[in-house]
Amino acid sequence: MTGCTEPTVNFRTAEEIHDAITIGWNLGNSLEAYNGNETFGAGNTETELAWDNPRTEKALLERVRKSGFNAIRVPVRWYPHFQMEGEKLVVDSAWMARVQQIVDWCMEEDFFVILNTHHEKWLESHPFYADSTSVLDIERKLWTVIAEQFKDYDDRLLFAGTNEVHIDGEWKTVSDEKREMQNIFNQTFVDAVRATGGYNDQRNLIVQTYYCDPVYNLQGFRVPKDSATGHLLMEIHLYQPSTYSMVGIEKYWGAEYLEDILQEPLPDASNPVIAAQGLTKEMMEMYFAGKRANAEETDEMRLDKLYTDISVSIKPFDLPVILGESGASRWIDMGAPDTERNCRIRESRAYFYECLARTAKRNDFAIFVWDNGYMDAGEGDEHFGLFDRMDEGKDDLLTIRGLMKGAEQAYEKK
Numbered sequence: 001m002t003g004c005t006e007p008t009v010n011f012r013t014a015e016e017i018h019d020a021i022t023i024g025w026n027l028g029n030s031l032e033a034y035n036g037n038e039t040f041g042a043g044n045t046e047t048e049l050a051w052d053n054p055r056t057e058k059a060l061l062e063r064v065r066k067s068g069f070n071a072i073r074v075p076v077r078w079y080p081h082f083q084m085e086g087e088k089l090v091v092d093s094a095w096m097a098r099v100q101q102i103v104d105w106c107m108e109e110d111f112f113v114i115l116n117t118h119h120e121k122w123l124e125s126h127p128f129y130a131d132s133t134s135v136l137d138i139e140r141k142l143w144t145v146i147a148e149q150f151k152d153y154d155d156r157l158l159f160a161g162t163n164e165v166h167i168d169g170e171w172k173t174v175s176d177e178k179r180e181m182q183n184i185f186n187q188t189f190v191d192a193v194r195a196t197g198g199y200n201d202q203r204n205l206i207v208q209t210y211y212c213d214p215v216y217n218l219q220g221f222r223v224p225k226d227s228a229t230g231h232l233l234m235e236i237h238l239y240q241p242s243t244y245s246m247v248g249i250e251k252y253w254g255a256e257y258l259e260d261i262l263q264e265p266l267p268d269a270s271n272p273v274i275a276a277q278g279l280t281k282e283m284m285e286m287y288f289a290g291k292r293a294n295a296e297e298t299d300e301m302r303l304d305k306l307y308t309d310i311s312v313s314i315k316p317f318d319l320p321v322i323l324g325e326s327g328a329s330r331w332i333d334m335g336a337p338d339t340e341r342n343c344r345i346r347e348s349r350a351y352f353y354e355c356l357a358r359t360a361k362r363n364d365f366a367i368f369v370w371d372n373g374y375m376d377a378g379e380g381d382e383h384f385g386l387f388d389r390m391d392e393g394k395d396d397l398l399t400i401r402g403l404m405k406g407a408e409q410a411y412e413k414k
Helices: 014-022 043-047 057-064 094-107 129-148 178-194 254-263 271-274 279-291 299-317 340-362 397-406
Strands: 024-026 071-074 081-084 088-089 112-118 155-161 203-206 232-238 319-328 365-369
Touching: 014 232, 024 319, 043 094, 071 094, 071 299, 081 129, 081 365, 088 094, 088 129, 094 112, 129 155, 129 178, 129 299, 178 203, 232 299, 254 279, 254 299, 254 340, 299 340, 319 340, 340 397
Parallel strands: 024 071, 024 365, 071 112, 112 155, 155 203, 203 232, 232 319, 319 365
Antiparallel strands: 081 088
């Protein structure tokens, strides 16, 4: 096995691995990519370029490690890189080799590594009993292949069963059927991995709530049955507050920046991103009026309350929590002039990430920030770059330093 130390038989528990994670980083969409034109075995590794990022190089991972991150989440879209040959599921050998190469590079840098199935639409868009026979059969066979490939890796490698199972446009409370299908997906994943034996008998496995949602869909979540004791974790995702992190109604965050927030022109309600949220000019006016009237309740206080409430809700499941995706889109280009406004927007973003890391760890969440390599700014929620995949000299060092400052916070057990 390339790039891995000799594994031990007695793996650290899920809690021990969780506590050893200082702060985690996402490789973004690099291995999740799919441009819709591929056929099995025909140059599939070129999908790595589909999101306008270059092929991942070891030098990038070295930069991430030197910056202070000690864990990495590697999202992988396995379809169309597999096909059924009769009753057998076969993963394209070139794609498997590429995934393994990146995992090995991460292990050489002594990262904890989360390997998952990400945006598998054949599963994620089918949380229905009527589809379950075929979907579960593929899930079981795919995870059997993945688990067999990596069964001898040590306890720094974790598997995560699904990503954000959901129906497009439906993200709040959903039906009991859909939440129960998430439970079934989780159980199928755990059973498939454990059945492969080897060090997968004790490998730490990560299971999800429906849509990785910690607010609306905790109800009905069930901890899978597991032949191993103490080797399961729960994964949630948070991009909150969405007004800042995703939609950009606010370009700043934090009590120090309240006047900046309130002095900004009201966003254009015809902006496609804002319109997609159903936000009118009147609704935004009411939002900012409320923020002015309740200035004593700061952004920091609201973030802390949100995370504390989630922590209390999750506690009965008695699983260590991975915050698998988090962060905020960028609202000013990295290369924009250093005007007072632009500098304060950048400083605010760095401060938000500092508070994000600190608040997560204070609530005992192991946090992984999302990074899709996009270093520019613009409409929408896809500008999460921290490390410039094209030019090392253009990394967002201000935000990275904020993250590392927040990550100094020790985990607090509730």
